Amino acid sequence: MVLNTLGRDIPAEYAEQYGVFSGELAAINDYQESSRHIQPVKPRDQKLLSSIREAIERTGLKDGMTISFHHHFREGDYVMNLVMDEIAKMGIKNLSIAPSSIANVHAPLIEHIKNGVVSNITSSGLRDKLGAAISEGIMENPVVIRSHGGRARAVARGDIHIDVAFLGAPSSDAYGNANGTKGKATCGSLGYAMVDAKYADQVVIITDTLVPYPNTPVSIPQTDVDYVVVVDAIGDPNGIAKGATRFTKNPKELLIAEYASKVITNSPYYKEGFSFQTGTGGASLAVTRFIREQMIKDGIKANFALGGITNAMVELLEEGLVEKIIDVQDFDHPSALSLDRNAGKHYEIDANMYASPLSKGSAINQLDTCILSALEVDTDFNVNVMTGSDGVIRGASGGHSDTAFAAKMSLVISPLVRGRIPTFVEKVNTVITPGTSVDVVVTEIGIAINPNRPDLVEHFKELKVPQFTIKELQEKAYEIVGHPDPIQYGDKVVALIEYRDGTLIDTVKNILH
């Protein structure tokens, strides 16, 4: 066992392989960028194939290779299951899969794991049945959890080398120019897929909408594509927007949102040309609305908004309150369509430009403030967005640790308790974001400012929001719902939690019933 600087035990074999977390900038070093093996496409060559099976055959996919998918279709994705079913039928085994994330709809992976088709997984997150199965220990090798920026880093540095990327595209021409804004299952930005397309040895575009050459805008260019396959349907448009939340009416969430917006609009960063990223939760959307009102009142405009985009952001853009949107992913249909309608102002970027800690500068580095959620926050400000209070994997790392560190002021918003479960605890089950990256925590009873930001402590002295220490928030949570029961973990490591730089910030062990 090796202890990292957060005091988390990392088994020696993994510590040696990955290194252990020892500060946000401790492992940011020069490197030689990964490269791909290219088979040139000659003037009369055709890329259009007749089926997914033919594409798998043409790529020469073999046992033990690494394949990837993107998660822009979210709960509406058909592509990963279609491809994995075909691969399973062909008898290919022992694959590593590296989707940018995994949704509930991908529960069929459980069978592919049990049958030996899939033996390694890396993903931003795991949901529902698959998360539970992994937590029960159905895999021999631990899943590797990576943040969105960390995944881009892993691909760029070659920690993940993708042999074949199978990328669903709402529209494509026969030469592989693909985008997410035209077609039937429009998902908007293809920001995560763009990274895979650029670094994978071979790329198969799977679409249900073939358009004449040249398809524009070009999110994934023909120069990154080997084959194109047309299928009946790549995704369910309703599933793509599933879980995208409306403005909340929950009084607790509204209070959190009000406090968060006060922190932002009273911060030193709130001025003409500021920038922000909000999330997709109910409280988070409410923050956007409160900030909007204050911006109108103060006559202040933002230079840009960033991140996973919702229609709430698009409205700010179209009102002229935000100059530009930088978009790595869209969470609803209107924001997907805005990419075309507001071309030039609503801008698609890839995950490398969004959040990689090893790029020549990611967009989050320019962020003034961001709002992040939490399943748990501990008295060191460490945040868990991965495992539930029962220790079972059900969340996703997402851009949490990326934006928390990179933004000039990061806010973590959360109710004090959820049902009978405290959100504020002595020690989080799983660390995704180190407390040193978190600046302000916002709850319905008030805020806690991280003492490692004395500038903010000083600045917010007169702020008209109740202030507590993080320890006080934890104590108040325990007063309400009591001390949480300890979780019964086994000895098997079922997930490795990479920090965005590639070192291990934590591990997750199997659950005993």
Added chain:
Amino acid sequence: MVLNTLGRDIPAEYAEQYGVFSGELAAINDYQESSRHIQPVKPRDQKLLSSIREAIERTGLKDGMTISFHHHFREGDYVMNLVMDEIAKMGIKNLSIAPSSIANVHAPLIEHIKNGVVSNITSSGLRDKLGAAISEGIMENPVVIRSHGGRARAVARGDIHIDVAFLGAPSSDAYGNANGTKGKATCGSLGYAMVDAKYADQVVIITDTLVPYPNTPVSIPQTDVDYVVVVDAIGDPNGIAKGATRFTKNPKELLIAEYASKVITNSPYYKEGFSFQTGTGGASLAVTRFIREQMIKDGIKANFALGGITNAMVELLEEGLVEKIIDVQDFDHPSALSLDRNAGKHYEIDANMYASPLSKGSAINQLDTCILSALEVDTDFNVNVMTGSDGVIRGASGGHSDTAFAAKMSLVISPLVRGRIPTFVEKVNTVITPGTSVDVVVTEIGIAINPNRPDLVEHFKELKVPQFTIKELQEKAYEIVGHPDPIQYGDKVVALIEYRDGTLIDTVKNILH
């Protein structure tokens, strides 16, 4: 000496190093893509530096390294001279320079060569005083001439490894997001620069128009940029458009244009959704006009037009006669501005996507027809666009050999003679494009169809344009102006002519006076 398949002598040492041309597809092989050494940029790092000198210092530029520039400012470029002067002052020697091309305005390079600052050059072309100086043998090492697609290939495969790219950008934000459509010296597409930005270890953006973050559209992204420098002026807008030609009134050129447009509009490729690339010469622009008239008459529209773009193309786009423009370079101000105005239909691409023979499929592979110029054409259809009738280097390889091979039907247009000089000769001074890539030659007296295209010979049997053999065209040229005098070359190789695949198709020797 080694003879390549065109019968050109290649000195053994170069033949061994580069290989020799032996057919358009003979050296198209799988390869591992080149990669760059990246120094990550952390959240609070600044890229904005105070001067070109500081940028050179920060990059750690040293004797013997390779630096690059782009030629989008054409005769209006200030950047290469500014940077080279500073480098010379700093005493750095023995550099290899790899600009995408070199213009008349870069004559100061002669001094840098003589002073030992520059010891190797690769470029698409050489003009005027520099071309003459090179032809006289002022360099110890031969210049390497590469086509636009060949240069992209060389960079992608690592044949050229750029240590530092100094890239002029009409506008940039302080984090390096750059484009060519905003600012003072707008050049439009930054297609050639985009390749350097992607593969160079270090990239310095030099701009005279700094804009707020994030600058959009993003032609060169922040993730490809290390430093940003603001100078008073990067280029002369008039120089950028210099040489861009108007519609010709020369009767010989009009006749050539009429014949060329007849060939195209009577070809098997002329149908709804066809595609074409024309050039910037007077006859070439006239072809565009004649084709336009025929398209209107026939009710036929093109899917796309490609290449170096002029306003003539933009007019077709805005008339709806061409669906899309794919743009690697703009030759005049209106076409530069169209990129923004017609965003989504007028599309910027990099040189790799334009023409690289080793990409996963370049745009020229989708071309139905292209129109190319010539300084000389010989009886094997080989084309010279590099050396004059005096053997002196004054031209540029450009996209000539790329498009000639890739397009389904390539036209080379040229008057039979120029002044007292025959264009059609027994043997061209310098081969840029092998005759096997040329399908139809068009002159003011009629056309010659390459016999290696029996399908076209058959198809054009009834075409109402006089037809000749290529030998007849040469004989007619000699009848008019007589047999050309042989050129007195020396023994020194002053330029290596790479074919687009990287093998040597020819060499150029020094001129004796």
